[in-house]
Amino acid sequence: MTVETVKRACPNAVTIMGGPHVTFLPSETLMKCQQLDIVCVGEGERTIRELAQAVEGKASLSSVRGIVYRSGNRIAETLPQPLIDDLDSLPFPARHLLPMNRYTVLRKKATIGHVITSRGCPFNCIFCASSLLFGRKFRARSPRNVIDEVEEVVSDYNPDTLEFTDDLFTLDHRRVEAICDEMKNRRLDVPWACSSRVDTISRELLLKMREAGCVFIYFGVESGSQRTLNQMRKGITISQIENAVRWAKEIGIEALASFIIGWPGETIDDVENTLEFAKRLDTDYAQFSFATPYPGTELYNLAKNQKLLLTDNWSEYTAGRPVIYTGEYPVEDLPKLLLHAYKSFYLTPRMILRNLKKGRVSLLLASILAFAHAH
Numbered sequence: 001m002t003v004e005t006v007k008r009a010c011p012n013a014v015t016i017m018g019g020p021h022v023t024f025l026p027s028e029t030l031m032k033c034q035q036l037d038i039v040c041v042g043e044g045e046r047t048i049r050e051l052a053q054a055v056e057g058k059a060s061l062s063s064v065r066g067i068v069y070r071s072g073n074r075i076a077e078t079l080p081q082p083l084i085d086d087l088d089s090l091p092f093p094a095r096h097l098l099p100m101n102r103y104t105v106l107r108k109k110a111t112i113g114h115v116i117t118s119r120g121c122p123f124n125c126i127f128c129a130s131s132l133l134f135g136r137k138f139r140a141r142s143p144r145n146v147i148d149e150v151e152e153v154v155s156d157y158n159p160d161t162l163e164f165t166d167d168l169f170t171l172d173h174r175r176v177e178a179i180c181d182e183m184k185n186r187r188l189d190v191p192w193a194c195s196s197r198v199d200t201i202s203r204e205l206l207l208k209m210r211e212a213g214c215v216f217i218y219f220g221v222e223s224g225s226q227r228t229l230n231q232m233r234k235g236i237t238i239s240q241i242e243n244a245v246r247w248a249k250e251i252g253i254e255a256l257a258s259f260i261i262g263w264p265g266e267t268i269d270d271v272e273n274t275l276e277f278a279k280r281l282d283t284d285y286a287q288f289s290f291a292t293p294y295p296g297t298e299l300y301n302l303a304k305n306q307k308l309l310l311t312d313n314w315s316e317y318t319a320g321r322p323v324i325y326t327g328e329y330p331v332e333d334l335p336k337l338l339l340h341a342y343k344s345f346y347l348t349p350r351m352i353l354r355n356l357k358k359g360r361v362s363l364l365l366a367s368i369l370a371f372a373h374a375h
Contacts, residue, residue, distance in 0.1 A: 007035040014055050018044045020129045021314065024296030026068035027075050038069040042133060043119075045090055047081045083135050087119065088145040092152060100157050113153035113162045113190075117146045117179070121167050123197070124233045125220075126298035127260070127291065130167045138171055143178035147186060154190055161215075162192040169194040170201050177205070180212035191215040198244035199236050206251050217248055221257040224277025225270045228263050238277075245281050256285035261337060263291045264308055267328045271337055278345055284354075288341040289319035290334060291326075 003015050018040035022029045026039040038061070040047050047066040054064050061069050066081030084090065100111055118140040121131040153159060170176055193216035194209075206217075221241050223229050229236060241257075248255040259278060261271050278286045293300035293309065294317065303309050308325045316323050322334040345351065 001033065001035075003033055003035045014038065016040055016048070016051065018048075020133050021295060023133055024129070024294075026077070030068065030070065030075055038067050041066050041068060042081055043084055045084065083120075083137070083139070085139060087139055087141045092149045095153070095157065110161070111157055111159045113150070113157060113159035114165050115146065115149055115153065115162065116165050117141050117169065118166045118171070122171075123168075123235055125235075126233050126302070127293070128167075129294045129296050132296050134167075138168070140172060140175055143175060143182050146179055147182040147188070150183065150188055150190075151186060154188055159190060162190050164192065164194040166195065168197060168200065170196040170205065173202070173205050177208050180208050180214075183212045189213065193217065195220070196244070197236065198240045201244050201247070203247040203251070206247050206253060210251050210253050214253055216254045216256070218256045218258065219244060219248075219283075221278075221281075222260045223263070223270070224259075224274035225266075228266055228270055228274075231263065231265065232260075242281070245283055249282075254284040256287060257281055257283045258287040258289070259341070260289060260291050261341065262322055262324065262326050262334050264303065264306070264324065264326055265328065266291075266326050271341075275341055275344055278341075279348070282350075286341075286345045288338055288345075290322050290338065291324055292317055292319045293324055 003017070006013055006015055015036050016038045017029065017036055022039045023041045026041060029039055030036055038051065040051070043066075047064065050064045051061070051067060053059070054061055061067065061071070062076065062078060065079050068075060068077045070076075101109075103112060104110060105112065118138060119134040120136060120138045121128070121134070122136050122138055123131065150162060153162065190213060192213050194214065195218040198219055198221070201217075206214075209217075219241070220234075222232060222234055224238070226238055229238075245255055245257065257278060259274055261274065263270075278288075291299070293303040303324050308327070310323050310325060310331060320338075322331055325331060326334075346355075
């Protein structure tokens with residue numbers, strides 16, 4: 001483990017972890033990892049600054065908001081850190097500390113500029129930890145501040161593409177339109193991508209985005225079964241999915257639809273309906289993953305209470321390995337179902353021909369073979 005290695009190399013170092021997992025299981029993490037000193041709960045920018053000042057000044061950690069830490073033989077917890085309302089007040093990421101020239105996509109070297117423009121999600125999907133970490137109130141940076149960062153990324157790194165990695169980039173249509181206008185006004189000619197819910201998009205907005213350089217959109221579709229969508233509390237309908245994908249195709253924006261299989265109570269017929277739906281949607285890409293009950297989510301509590309969890313080995317919680325029992329078919333069938341999903345979507349004559357024209361077949365095949373080998 002990284003923390004153990006750090007402590008061996010530098011015994012006096014103060015070790016800190018942050019992120020969703022430790023936010024929702026702070027005490028358990030500290031008990032399991034004796035070399036870990038402090039857990040940062042929730043948003044970390046203010047907390048890490050307060051923590052650094054306390055450690056440097058040898059002050060009591062009890063004054064630092066938003067942490068769980070060792071205090072003698074017990075584990076102590078401080079008051080929560082308030083969420084940051086003014087996201088414009090945060091500095092841009094220190095990208096100069098990263099090996100920007102070493103990143104790859106599908107084994108090809110590619111420089112991608114990742115920009116987060118908002119936090120928080122008002123929706124209620126029971127499998128998602130994001131709204132629990134960042135709150136249900138949508139907080140967004142101003143269009144000018146966003147494009148100031150984009151301009152810096154383009155100027156310093158000349159990225160092949162830009163990705164707005166918000167959980168929900170398209171919630172506020174006026175803000176997205178203003179971001180598009182600002183990109184065009186500053187002549188930032190860089191292709192970009194984003195994520196969206198199918199019920200927070202319109203044909204008009206997609207057209208505006210395409211004119212400003214949007215070439216790719218990620219839709220969280222999750223299932224081709226309305227019953228399963230309702231169980232997930234996704235809050236969308238099959239017709240909304242079909243409309244959003246159709247608009248993107250008409251306007252010329254490539255789309256990826258993500259799907260979850262292995263949902264509790266899901267039948268083989270539900271899985272086959274999802275696969276048929278994926279093929280019928282005919283998006284440029286599809287992503288299939290296993291239902292994964294991340295700690296803190298309602299899905300995790302449901303799975304734990306109903307004794308559906310297959311393991312508490314967190315390294316297995318990758319969305320590419322089954323960790324939850326569906327109750328409807330054998331667990332050992334799940335990896336075969338996932339591989340079948342990828343093969344049935346990508347290895348059709350129409351999809352192979354489409355990707356031949358785009359020069360992507362070898363990369364897609366390599367990805368499917370790598371997945372098959374890993375499972």
